[in-house]
Amino acid sequence: MAEAVATKWTMKGRVLIACNCDWGCPCNVNALPSKGNCEGGWTWEIEDGAVGDIKVNGLYLSLYADWPKAIHEGNGIATALIDERADAKQREVLSTLVEGNAGGPWGVFRKTFTTLHGPTFVRYEANFSGELPEFKAGDVAECKTTFIRNPVTSATSHPRIVLPEGMILKDAALLASKRFVVRDGVKYDHSGQYAAFGFFAYTGP
Amino acid sequence: MSLSLRSVPIVTAAGLTVITIAAWAALIAGAPMADPPTFLAAWIVMMAAMMLPSSAPMFLLYRMSVSDGQRGEVRTLAFGVGYLLVWALVGAIVLIAQRVLDAVLDPGLRPFGVAAVLAAAGGYQFTPLKATCLRACQTPADFLVRHWHGGALGPLRLGIDHGLYCLGCCWALMAVLVAAGGMGLAWVALIALIVLVEKLAPRATWFSRAVGVAFVAGALVVTLRPELVTPMAM
Numbered sequence: 001m002a003e004a005v006a007t008k009w010t011m012k013g014r015v016l017i018a019c020n021c022d023w024g025c026p027c028n029v030n031a032l033p034s035k036g037n038c039e040g041g042w043t044w045e046i047e048d049g050a051v052g053d054i055k056v057n058g059l060y061l062s063l064y065a066d067w068p069k070a071i072h073e074g075n076g077i078a079t080a081l082i083d084e085r086a087d088a089k090q091r092e093v094l095s096t097l098v099e100g101n102a103g104g105p106w107g108v109f110r111k112t113f114t115t116l117h118g119p120t121f122v123r124y125e126a127n128f129s130g131e132l133p134e135f136k137a138g139d140v141a142e143c144k145t146t147f148i149r150n151p152v153t154s155a156t157s158h159p160r161i162v163l164p165e166g167m168i169l170k171d172a173a174l175l176a177s178k179r180f181v182v183r184d185g186v187k188y189d190h191s192g193q194y195a196a197f198g199f200f201a202y203t204g205p
Numbered sequence: 206m207s208l209s210l211r212s213v214p215i216v217t218a219a220g221l222t223v224i225t226i227a228a229w230a231a232l233i234a235g236a237p238m239a240d241p242p243t244f245l246a247a248w249i250v251m252m253a254a255m256m257l258p259s260s261a262p263m264f265l266l267y268r269m270s271v272s273d274g275q276r277g278e279v280r281t282l283a284f285g286v287g288y289l290l291v292w293a294l295v296g297a298i299v300l301i302a303q304r305v306l307d308a309v310l311d312p313g314l315r316p317f318g319v320a321a322v323l324a325a326a327g328g329y330q331f332t333p334l335k336a337t338c339l340r341a342c343q344t345p346a347d348f349l350v351r352h353w354h355g356g357a358l359g360p361l362r363l364g365i366d367h368g369l370y371c372l373g374c375c376w377a378l379m380a381v382l383v384a385a386g387g388m389g390l391a392w393v394a395l396i397a398l399i400v401l402v403e404k405l406a407p408r409a410t411w412f413s414r415a416v417g418v419a420f421v422a423g424a425l426v427v428t429l430r431p432e433l434v435t436p437m438a439m
Binding site: 013014047048057058128129130131132133158160171172173197198199 | 270340344346347350351352353354355
Protein backbone atom coordinates (compact mmCIF):
# COMPACT_ATOMS: atom_id res chain seq x y z
CA MET A 1 0.00 0.00 0.00
CA ALA A 2 1.30 3.44 -0.90
CA GLU A 3 2.23 5.89 1.84
CA ALA A 4 -0.35 8.40 3.01
CA VAL A 5 0.20 11.72 1.24
CA ALA A 6 -0.77 15.29 1.99
CA THR A 7 -0.67 16.42 -1.64
CA LYS A 8 -3.71 18.53 -2.50
CA TRP A 9 -5.94 17.04 -5.17
CA THR A 10 -9.19 17.88 -6.97
CA MET A 11 -11.32 15.76 -9.20
CA LYS A 12 -14.57 16.19 -11.09
CA GLY A 13 -16.55 14.33 -13.68
CA ARG A 14 -19.35 11.79 -13.72
CA VAL A 15 -19.81 8.56 -11.80
CA LEU A 16 -21.87 5.48 -12.67
CA ILE A 17 -23.17 3.55 -9.66
CA ALA A 18 -24.64 0.03 -9.62
CA CYS A 19 -25.44 -2.49 -6.90
CA ASN A 20 -27.66 -5.42 -5.92
CA CYS A 21 -30.38 -3.21 -4.41
CA ASP A 22 -33.79 -2.55 -5.89
CA TRP A 23 -34.20 0.56 -8.08
CA GLY A 24 -33.54 3.69 -6.09
CA CYS A 25 -31.32 1.93 -3.45
CA PRO A 26 -32.45 2.47 0.17
CA CYS A 27 -28.84 3.22 1.21
CA ASN A 28 -29.23 6.63 -0.47
CA VAL A 29 -31.62 7.58 2.31
CA ASN A 30 -29.75 5.80 5.14
CA ALA A 31 -31.97 2.70 5.16
CA LEU A 32 -30.61 -0.85 5.01
CA PRO A 33 -29.89 -2.46 1.62
CA SER A 34 -32.85 -4.19 -0.11
CA LYS A 35 -31.44 -7.70 0.38
CA GLY A 36 -29.65 -7.02 3.65
CA ASN A 37 -26.20 -6.97 2.06
CA CYS A 38 -24.49 -4.62 -0.35
CA GLU A 39 -22.76 -5.82 -3.50
CA GLY A 40 -21.90 -3.01 -5.83
CA GLY A 41 -19.65 -0.10 -6.60
CA TRP A 42 -18.66 2.85 -8.73
CA THR A 43 -16.88 3.80 -11.93
CA TRP A 44 -15.67 7.36 -12.12
CA GLU A 45 -14.91 9.19 -15.36
CA ILE A 46 -12.46 11.91 -14.40
CA GLU A 47 -13.16 14.81 -16.75
CA ASP A 48 -10.85 17.17 -14.95
CA GLY A 49 -8.51 16.19 -12.14
CA ALA A 50 -5.08 16.83 -10.68
CA VAL A 51 -3.11 15.38 -7.80
CA GLY A 52 -0.47 17.99 -7.05
CA ASP A 53 1.05 18.67 -10.48
CA ILE A 54 -0.06 15.40 -12.02
CA LYS A 55 -3.10 15.71 -14.28
CA VAL A 56 -5.42 12.73 -14.49
CA ASN A 57 -7.92 14.09 -17.02
CA GLY A 58 -9.88 11.62 -19.09
CA LEU A 59 -9.05 8.51 -17.04
CA TYR A 60 -11.40 5.98 -15.44
CA LEU A 61 -11.31 4.53 -11.97
CA SER A 62 -13.51 1.84 -10.38
CA LEU A 63 -14.17 0.33 -7.00
CA TYR A 64 -16.42 -2.73 -6.61
CA ALA A 65 -17.15 -4.27 -3.24
CA ASP A 66 -19.00 -7.01 -1.44
CA TRP A 67 -20.15 -6.20 2.08
CA PRO A 68 -21.90 -8.93 4.16
CA LYS A 69 -24.34 -6.36 5.59
CA ALA A 70 -24.78 -2.62 5.05
CA ILE A 71 -21.68 -0.66 3.97
CA HIS A 72 -21.21 1.08 7.32
CA GLU A 73 -21.20 -2.28 9.13
CA GLY A 74 -17.90 -3.10 7.42
CA ASN A 75 -16.15 -6.45 6.80
CA GLY A 76 -16.22 -5.85 3.06
CA ILE A 77 -14.01 -7.24 0.32
CA ALA A 78 -13.32 -4.98 -2.64
CA THR A 79 -11.42 -4.72 -5.88
CA ALA A 80 -10.01 -1.54 -7.39
CA LEU A 81 -9.55 -0.93 -11.12
CA ILE A 82 -7.56 1.80 -12.85
CA ASP A 83 -7.50 2.83 -16.51
CA GLU A 84 -4.47 1.22 -18.19
CA ARG A 85 -3.93 4.40 -20.24
CA ALA A 86 -2.59 6.04 -17.07
CA ASP A 87 1.20 6.50 -17.17
CA ALA A 88 3.49 5.50 -14.27
CA LYS A 89 2.97 8.72 -12.29
CA GLN A 90 -0.77 8.77 -12.88
CA ARG A 91 -0.99 5.11 -11.82
CA GLU A 92 0.83 5.93 -8.61
CA VAL A 93 -1.40 8.84 -7.59
CA LEU A 94 -4.64 7.10 -8.61
CA SER A 95 -3.56 3.99 -6.66
CA THR A 96 -2.93 6.14 -3.60
CA LEU A 97 -6.40 7.66 -3.94
CA VAL A 98 -8.38 4.51 -4.60
CA GLU A 99 -6.55 2.68 -1.81
CA GLY A 100 -7.92 5.29 0.55
CA ASN A 101 -4.65 6.96 1.51
CA ALA A 102 -5.51 10.49 0.47
CA GLY A 103 -9.03 11.06 1.73
CA GLY A 104 -12.09 11.58 -0.40
CA PRO A 105 -14.81 8.92 -0.54
CA TRP A 106 -12.13 6.24 -1.00
CA GLY A 107 -10.63 7.11 2.40
CA VAL A 108 -14.02 6.50 3.99
CA PHE A 109 -14.69 3.25 2.13
CA ARG A 110 -11.24 1.84 2.94
CA LYS A 111 -12.28 1.64 6.60
CA THR A 112 -15.11 -0.74 5.67
CA PHE A 113 -12.91 -3.29 3.84
CA THR A 114 -10.97 -6.16 5.38
CA THR A 115 -9.41 -6.88 1.97
CA LEU A 116 -8.84 -4.61 -1.00
CA HIS A 117 -7.66 -6.38 -4.17
CA GLY A 118 -5.72 -4.56 -6.84
CA PRO A 119 -5.58 -2.00 -8.14
CA THR A 120 -5.70 -3.85 -11.44
CA PHE A 121 -4.91 -1.89 -14.60
CA VAL A 122 -7.50 -2.58 -17.28
CA ARG A 123 -8.65 -1.25 -20.61
CA TYR A 124 -11.88 0.75 -20.37
CA GLU A 125 -14.40 0.88 -23.18
CA ALA A 126 -16.86 3.43 -21.90
CA ASN A 127 -19.56 5.68 -23.22
CA PHE A 128 -20.75 8.16 -20.63
CA SER A 129 -22.10 10.67 -23.18
CA GLY A 130 -24.68 8.63 -25.05
CA GLU A 131 -28.33 8.50 -24.13
CA LEU A 132 -27.51 5.97 -21.37
CA PRO A 133 -24.09 5.45 -19.74
CA GLU A 134 -22.22 2.16 -20.06
CA PHE A 135 -18.71 0.75 -19.70
CA LYS A 136 -16.63 -2.38 -19.87
CA ALA A 137 -13.43 -2.58 -17.81
CA GLY A 138 -11.32 -5.32 -19.37
CA ASP A 139 -12.85 -8.69 -18.50
CA VAL A 140 -13.29 -7.64 -14.89
CA ALA A 141 -16.40 -5.50 -14.77
CA GLU A 142 -19.14 -4.22 -17.03
CA CYS A 143 -22.30 -2.21 -16.66
CA LYS A 144 -24.95 -1.20 -19.17
CA THR A 145 -27.90 0.90 -18.10
CA THR A 146 -31.47 1.39 -19.13
CA PHE A 147 -34.42 3.53 -18.08
CA ILE A 148 -36.63 2.37 -15.24
CA ARG A 149 -40.06 1.53 -16.66
CA ASN A 150 -43.56 1.92 -15.34
CA PRO A 151 -44.71 -1.69 -14.72
CA VAL A 152 -48.24 -0.93 -15.91
CA THR A 153 -47.72 1.19 -19.01
CA SER A 154 -44.07 0.26 -19.79
CA ALA A 155 -43.43 3.98 -20.27
CA THR A 156 -39.90 5.06 -19.35
CA SER A 157 -39.61 6.74 -15.98
CA HIS A 158 -36.95 9.37 -15.19
CA PRO A 159 -36.64 9.77 -11.42
CA ARG A 160 -33.87 11.85 -9.88
CA ILE A 161 -32.52 11.95 -6.35
CA VAL A 162 -31.04 14.96 -4.58
CA LEU A 163 -28.62 14.18 -1.73
CA PRO A 164 -27.41 17.38 -0.07
CA GLU A 165 -25.17 15.34 2.27
CA GLY A 166 -24.15 12.87 -0.45
CA MET A 167 -20.55 11.69 -0.24
CA ILE A 168 -20.32 10.22 -3.77
CA LEU A 169 -22.66 12.66 -5.49
CA LYS A 170 -25.26 15.27 -4.65
CA ASP A 171 -27.69 14.81 -7.49
CA ALA A 172 -28.26 11.71 -9.63
CA ALA A 173 -30.42 10.31 -12.40
CA LEU A 174 -31.85 6.99 -11.22
CA LEU A 175 -31.51 4.21 -13.77
CA ALA A 176 -31.65 0.41 -13.89
CA SER A 177 -28.75 -1.80 -14.89
CA LYS A 178 -29.37 -3.77 -18.05
CA ARG A 179 -26.21 -5.70 -17.31
CA PHE A 180 -24.00 -5.41 -14.24
CA VAL A 181 -21.29 -8.02 -13.74
CA VAL A 182 -18.03 -8.09 -11.74
CA ARG A 183 -15.75 -11.10 -12.23
CA ASP A 184 -12.48 -10.60 -10.35
CA GLY A 185 -11.66 -10.01 -6.69
CA VAL A 186 -15.38 -9.86 -5.96
CA LYS A 187 -17.80 -11.78 -8.16
CA TYR A 188 -21.47 -11.16 -8.89
CA ASP A 189 -24.08 -10.53 -11.54
CA HIS A 190 -26.78 -8.08 -10.51
CA SER A 191 -28.21 -7.23 -13.92
CA GLY A 192 -31.59 -5.52 -13.76
CA GLN A 193 -31.01 -3.84 -10.39
CA TYR A 194 -30.17 -0.32 -9.17
CA ALA A 195 -28.02 2.06 -11.16
CA ALA A 196 -27.50 5.81 -10.84
CA PHE A 197 -25.53 8.41 -12.74
CA GLY A 198 -24.45 11.91 -11.80
CA PHE A 199 -21.76 14.57 -11.52
CA PHE A 200 -19.15 14.33 -8.78
CA ALA A 201 -16.63 16.84 -7.46
CA TYR A 202 -14.12 15.94 -4.75
CA THR A 203 -11.12 17.58 -3.17
CA GLY A 204 -8.63 16.26 -0.66
CA PRO A 205 -6.92 15.16 1.40
CA MET B 206 -23.85 20.80 -8.24
CA SER B 207 -24.69 22.84 -5.18
CA LEU B 208 -27.43 25.41 -5.19
CA SER B 209 -26.69 28.47 -3.12
CA LEU B 210 -27.30 32.16 -3.58
CA ARG B 211 -23.59 32.66 -4.14
CA SER B 212 -23.60 30.27 -7.08
CA VAL B 213 -26.38 31.99 -9.04
CA PRO B 214 -24.73 32.76 -12.39
CA ILE B 215 -25.38 36.49 -12.56
CA VAL B 216 -23.34 37.18 -15.70
CA THR B 217 -25.06 34.40 -17.64
CA ALA B 218 -28.50 35.48 -16.41
CA ALA B 219 -27.78 39.11 -17.35
CA GLY B 220 -26.36 38.05 -20.73
CA LEU B 221 -29.45 35.99 -21.56
CA THR B 222 -31.72 38.87 -20.58
CA VAL B 223 -29.83 41.45 -22.63
CA ILE B 224 -29.63 39.21 -25.73
CA THR B 225 -33.33 38.33 -25.48
CA ILE B 226 -34.43 41.97 -25.12
CA ALA B 227 -32.13 43.08 -27.95
CA ALA B 228 -33.43 40.30 -30.21
CA TRP B 229 -37.08 41.22 -29.56
CA ALA B 230 -36.27 44.90 -30.11
CA ALA B 231 -34.70 44.03 -33.47
CA LEU B 232 -37.75 41.94 -34.42
CA ILE B 233 -40.17 44.70 -33.47
CA ALA B 234 -38.09 47.27 -35.36
CA GLY B 235 -38.42 44.94 -38.36
CA ALA B 236 -35.36 43.42 -39.95
CA PRO B 237 -34.95 43.15 -43.72
CA MET B 238 -35.03 39.61 -45.07
CA ALA B 239 -34.33 40.39 -48.72
CA ASP B 240 -31.20 38.43 -49.60
CA PRO B 241 -29.91 35.14 -48.15
CA PRO B 242 -27.33 36.62 -45.71
CA THR B 243 -29.78 39.11 -44.18
CA PHE B 244 -32.47 36.43 -44.10
CA LEU B 245 -30.16 34.12 -42.16
CA ALA B 246 -29.10 36.88 -39.78
CA ALA B 247 -32.73 37.86 -39.17
CA TRP B 248 -33.65 34.18 -38.73
CA ILE B 249 -30.98 33.71 -36.03
CA VAL B 250 -32.14 36.88 -34.25
CA MET B 251 -35.71 35.56 -34.39
CA MET B 252 -34.63 32.20 -32.98
CA ALA B 253 -32.71 33.86 -30.16
CA ALA B 254 -35.77 35.96 -29.30
CA MET B 255 -38.13 33.00 -29.40
CA MET B 256 -36.03 30.28 -27.80
CA LEU B 257 -33.72 31.87 -25.23
CA PRO B 258 -36.41 32.62 -22.61
CA SER B 259 -37.62 29.02 -22.51
CA SER B 260 -34.05 27.64 -22.71
CA ALA B 261 -32.86 29.86 -19.86
CA PRO B 262 -33.03 27.06 -17.22
CA MET B 263 -30.78 24.88 -19.40
CA PHE B 264 -28.22 27.67 -19.93
CA LEU B 265 -28.20 28.71 -16.27
CA LEU B 266 -27.84 25.14 -15.04
CA TYR B 267 -25.05 24.55 -17.55
CA ARG B 268 -23.22 27.62 -16.27
CA MET B 269 -23.63 26.35 -12.71
CA SER B 270 -22.19 22.95 -13.56
CA VAL B 271 -18.94 24.31 -15.06
CA SER B 272 -16.73 25.74 -12.36
CA ASP B 273 -15.10 29.16 -12.58
CA GLY B 274 -11.67 27.64 -13.16
CA GLN B 275 -12.78 26.53 -16.59
CA ARG B 276 -13.74 29.95 -17.93
CA GLY B 277 -17.38 29.25 -17.27
CA GLU B 278 -18.78 32.21 -19.20
CA VAL B 279 -16.83 31.32 -22.34
CA ARG B 280 -17.95 27.72 -22.12
CA THR B 281 -21.55 28.78 -21.61
CA LEU B 282 -21.27 31.04 -24.66
CA ALA B 283 -19.91 28.11 -26.70
CA PHE B 284 -22.85 26.02 -25.46
CA GLY B 285 -25.22 28.75 -26.70
CA VAL B 286 -23.41 29.02 -30.05
CA GLY B 287 -23.74 25.25 -30.57
CA TYR B 288 -27.43 25.50 -29.77
CA LEU B 289 -28.08 28.38 -32.19
CA LEU B 290 -25.93 26.67 -34.85
CA VAL B 291 -28.60 23.98 -35.18
CA TRP B 292 -31.33 26.58 -35.61
CA ALA B 293 -29.16 28.55 -38.08
CA LEU B 294 -28.94 25.41 -40.20
CA VAL B 295 -32.73 25.16 -40.07
CA GLY B 296 -32.87 28.77 -41.34
CA ALA B 297 -30.79 27.76 -44.35
CA ILE B 298 -33.15 24.85 -45.02
CA VAL B 299 -36.17 27.18 -44.76
CA LEU B 300 -34.55 29.58 -47.20
CA ILE B 301 -33.88 26.86 -49.77
CA ALA B 302 -37.31 25.27 -49.29
CA GLN B 303 -39.00 28.63 -49.83
CA ARG B 304 -37.09 29.31 -53.03
CA VAL B 305 -37.86 25.84 -54.38
CA LEU B 306 -41.55 25.97 -53.45
CA ASP B 307 -41.95 29.48 -54.89
CA ALA B 308 -40.47 28.23 -58.15
CA VAL B 309 -42.48 25.03 -58.53
CA LEU B 310 -45.72 25.65 -56.65
CA ASP B 311 -48.65 27.37 -58.32
CA PRO B 312 -49.56 30.33 -56.04
CA GLY B 313 -53.18 29.17 -56.22
CA LEU B 314 -52.20 25.94 -54.45
CA ARG B 315 -50.52 27.73 -51.57
CA PRO B 316 -53.50 27.46 -49.18
CA PHE B 317 -53.39 23.69 -49.55
CA GLY B 318 -49.68 23.71 -48.77
CA VAL B 319 -50.46 25.69 -45.61
CA ALA B 320 -53.21 23.22 -44.71
CA ALA B 321 -50.80 20.29 -45.20
CA VAL B 322 -48.18 21.90 -42.93
CA LEU B 323 -50.81 22.63 -40.26
CA ALA B 324 -52.12 19.06 -40.39
CA ALA B 325 -48.62 17.56 -40.20
CA ALA B 326 -47.61 19.88 -37.37
CA GLY B 327 -50.82 19.10 -35.49
CA GLY B 328 -50.27 15.37 -35.86
CA TYR B 329 -46.65 15.65 -34.75
CA GLN B 330 -47.77 17.05 -31.39
CA PHE B 331 -49.10 13.55 -30.55
CA THR B 332 -46.01 11.50 -31.53
CA PRO B 333 -43.68 9.73 -29.06
CA LEU B 334 -40.72 11.51 -30.72
CA LYS B 335 -42.17 14.88 -29.78
CA ALA B 336 -42.76 13.64 -26.22
CA THR B 337 -39.18 12.31 -25.91
CA CYS B 338 -37.58 15.51 -27.20
CA LEU B 339 -39.82 17.69 -25.07
CA ARG B 340 -38.93 15.69 -21.96
CA ALA B 341 -35.21 16.32 -22.59
CA CYS B 342 -35.89 20.07 -22.86
CA GLN B 343 -38.06 20.07 -19.73
CA THR B 344 -35.44 18.35 -17.53
CA PRO B 345 -32.13 20.17 -18.01
CA ALA B 346 -30.40 18.49 -15.03
CA ASP B 347 -31.13 15.07 -16.48
CA PHE B 348 -30.18 16.15 -19.99
CA LEU B 349 -26.85 17.64 -18.89
CA VAL B 350 -25.65 14.64 -16.89
CA ARG B 351 -26.55 12.13 -19.58
CA HIS B 352 -25.23 14.09 -22.59
CA TRP B 353 -22.23 15.82 -21.02
CA HIS B 354 -19.15 16.19 -23.23
CA GLY B 355 -15.81 17.12 -21.73
CA GLY B 356 -12.80 18.75 -23.38
CA ALA B 357 -12.39 21.97 -25.33
CA LEU B 358 -15.14 21.21 -27.85
CA GLY B 359 -17.41 19.70 -25.20
CA PRO B 360 -19.62 22.80 -24.71
CA LEU B 361 -20.16 23.17 -28.47
CA ARG B 362 -21.09 19.50 -28.86
CA LEU B 363 -23.41 19.63 -25.88
CA GLY B 364 -25.01 22.78 -27.32
CA ILE B 365 -25.56 21.02 -30.65
CA ASP B 366 -27.10 18.05 -28.79
CA HIS B 367 -29.43 20.41 -26.97
CA GLY B 368 -30.26 22.11 -30.27
CA LEU B 369 -31.12 18.77 -31.89
CA TYR B 370 -33.52 17.85 -29.08
CA CYS B 371 -34.98 21.35 -29.29
CA LEU B 372 -35.40 20.90 -33.04
CA GLY B 373 -37.13 17.55 -32.45
CA CYS B 374 -39.42 19.40 -30.11
CA CYS B 375 -40.17 22.51 -32.14
CA TRP B 376 -39.58 21.92 -35.87
CA ALA B 377 -43.29 21.51 -36.53
CA LEU B 378 -44.10 24.71 -34.66
CA MET B 379 -41.49 26.53 -36.76
CA ALA B 380 -42.97 25.06 -39.95
CA VAL B 381 -46.30 26.57 -38.92
CA LEU B 382 -44.59 29.86 -38.19
CA VAL B 383 -43.09 29.97 -41.68
CA ALA B 384 -45.94 28.46 -43.71
CA ALA B 385 -49.03 29.82 -41.96
CA GLY B 386 -47.61 32.83 -40.20
CA GLY B 387 -45.15 34.08 -42.79
CA MET B 388 -42.89 34.89 -39.83
CA GLY B 389 -45.12 37.82 -38.88
CA LEU B 390 -44.47 39.34 -35.46
CA ALA B 391 -47.77 38.17 -33.94
CA TRP B 392 -47.06 34.60 -35.05
CA VAL B 393 -43.50 34.80 -33.71
CA ALA B 394 -44.89 35.83 -30.34
CA LEU B 395 -47.60 33.15 -30.41
CA ILE B 396 -45.24 30.30 -31.29
CA ALA B 397 -42.66 31.52 -28.73
CA LEU B 398 -45.41 31.49 -26.10
CA ILE B 399 -46.43 27.94 -27.04
CA VAL B 400 -42.78 26.81 -26.76
CA LEU B 401 -42.47 28.55 -23.39
CA VAL B 402 -45.59 26.89 -21.94
CA GLU B 403 -44.66 23.46 -23.33
CA LYS B 404 -41.18 23.61 -21.78
CA LEU B 405 -41.87 25.27 -18.47
CA ALA B 406 -45.19 23.60 -17.60
CA PRO B 407 -44.21 19.92 -17.90
CA ARG B 408 -47.41 18.69 -16.24
CA ALA B 409 -49.63 20.42 -18.78
CA THR B 410 -49.53 17.59 -21.33
CA TRP B 411 -53.03 18.64 -22.37
CA PHE B 412 -51.54 21.89 -23.68
CA SER B 413 -49.38 20.26 -26.39
CA ARG B 414 -52.38 18.18 -27.44
CA ALA B 415 -54.65 21.22 -27.52
CA VAL B 416 -52.12 22.96 -29.79
CA GLY B 417 -52.12 19.86 -32.01
CA VAL B 418 -55.92 19.86 -32.21
CA ALA B 419 -55.93 23.60 -32.98
CA PHE B 420 -53.46 23.10 -35.85
CA VAL B 421 -55.50 20.26 -37.34
CA ALA B 422 -58.64 22.39 -37.00
CA GLY B 423 -56.74 25.22 -38.71
CA ALA B 424 -55.87 22.84 -41.55
CA LEU B 425 -59.55 22.00 -42.01
CA VAL B 426 -60.57 25.65 -42.01
CA VAL B 427 -57.92 26.57 -44.58
CA THR B 428 -58.95 23.66 -46.80
CA LEU B 429 -62.59 24.75 -46.72
CA ARG B 430 -61.87 28.49 -46.96
CA PRO B 431 -58.61 28.86 -48.97
CA GLU B 432 -59.22 32.58 -49.41
CA LEU B 433 -58.25 33.05 -45.74
CA VAL B 434 -54.63 32.50 -46.69
CA THR B 435 -53.20 35.78 -47.89
CA PRO B 436 -50.10 35.98 -50.07
CA MET B 437 -46.99 35.71 -47.95
CA ALA B 438 -45.59 39.07 -47.00
CA MET B 439 -41.97 38.51 -47.89
